[in-house]
Amino acid sequence: xxxxxxxxxxxxxxxxxxxxxxxxxxxxxxxxxxxxxxxxxxxxxxxxxxxxxxxxxxxxxxxxxxxxxxxxxxxxxxxxxxxxxxxxxxxxxxxxxxxxxxxxxxxxxxxxxxx
Amino acid sequence: xxxxxxxxxxxxxxxxxxxxxxxxxxxxxxxxxxxxxxxxxxxxxxxxxxxxxxxxxxxxxxxxxxxxxxxxxxxxxxxxxxxxxxxxxxxxxxxxxxxxxxxxxxxxxxxxxx
Numbered sequence: 350x351x352x353x354x355x356x357x358x359x360x361x362x363x364x365x366x367x368x369x370x371x372x373x374x375x376x377x378x379x380x381x382x383x384x385x386x387x388x389x390x391x392x393x394x395x396x397x398x399x400x401x402x403x404x405x406x407x408x409x410x411x412x413x414x415x416x417x418x419x420x421x422x423x424x425x426x427x428x429x430x431x432x433x434x435x436x437x438x439x440x441x442x443x444x445x446x447x448x449x450x451x452x453x454x455x456x457x458x459x460x461x462x463x464x
Numbered sequence: 465x466x467x468x469x470x471x472x473x474x475x476x477x478x479x480x481x482x483x484x485x486x487x488x489x490x491x492x493x494x495x496x497x498x499x500x501x502x503x504x505x506x507x508x509x510x511x512x513x514x515x516x517x518x519x520x521x522x523x524x525x526x527x528x529x530x531x532x533x534x535x536x537x538x539x540x541x542x543x544x545x546x547x548x549x550x551x552x553x554x555x556x557x558x559x560x561x562x563x564x565x566x567x568x569x570x571x572x573x574x575x576x577x578x
C-alpha cells in the first residue's frame with residue numbers, strides 16, 4: 350500500500366517568513382495529493398490540492414509543487430501570519446485505482462508562526 | 465450547508481461500556497469515511513462507504529468496532545465493549561465520490577474511556 354512521509358514534524362517561523370513542508374510517497378500510481386489544515390479542536394480542512402498532470406499550483410499565499418519522478422510534493426506558505434498556526438497534513442491517493450477513496454495521510458506538521 | 469455533523473462532541477465512558485458515535489454527511493455526498501486520530505498513530509482511516517455500502521473496513525482495529533450506514537444521511541460507529549486504548553478523536557468525513565474528491569471533515573467526537 351501507499352506510505353507517506355512528512356517532514357518536519359514541527360516548524361517555527363517568524364511572521365512574514367516563508368514555511369515549507371515536504372512529503373514523499375511510495376506508490377508511483379498515486380495521482381492526487383491534497384493538503385489539509387487542522388486547527389485546534391476542529392477537523393482537517395482542505396486548503397489546496399494537486400493532481401499528477403501538473404507540477405505546481407498556487408492559491409494566494411499558498412502553493413504546492415509536485416515532483417513525480419522523485420515522488421515528493423511540498424507545501425509552500427509565503428508571508429506567514431499567526432492565523433496560519435495549525436497542524437498541516439499531506440495525503441496521497443491513486444484516484445480511480447482499486448484503493449479509491451483511501452487517502453493515506455502523512456504524520457502532520459505543527460506550524461507555529463510567532464508575531 | 466451545515467457541513468458534516470457529528471454527535472456527541474465529547475463522550476466519557478467507562479471501560480466495558482458500549483459507545484455509539486453518529487454522523488450526518490453533507491447532503492448529496494455519496495461517500496462517507498470514519499477516521500481515528502491519536503498522537504501516537506496520527507490520522508487513521510477505519511472504514512469508508514460508497515452509496516451506503518462498506519467498501520473497505522481493513523482499518524477497523526478489531527471486532528469490537530462496527531460501522532453502519534442505513535441510509536445516505538446517517539452513519540454510526542459503535543465500539544462494544546470499549547477499552548481505554550480506544551480513547552481518541554473520531555472524525556467522520558464525506559465527499560462527492562471516492563478518489564480525487566475533497567473530503568469534508570466533521571468537528572470530531574473526543575472519546576475518553578476510563
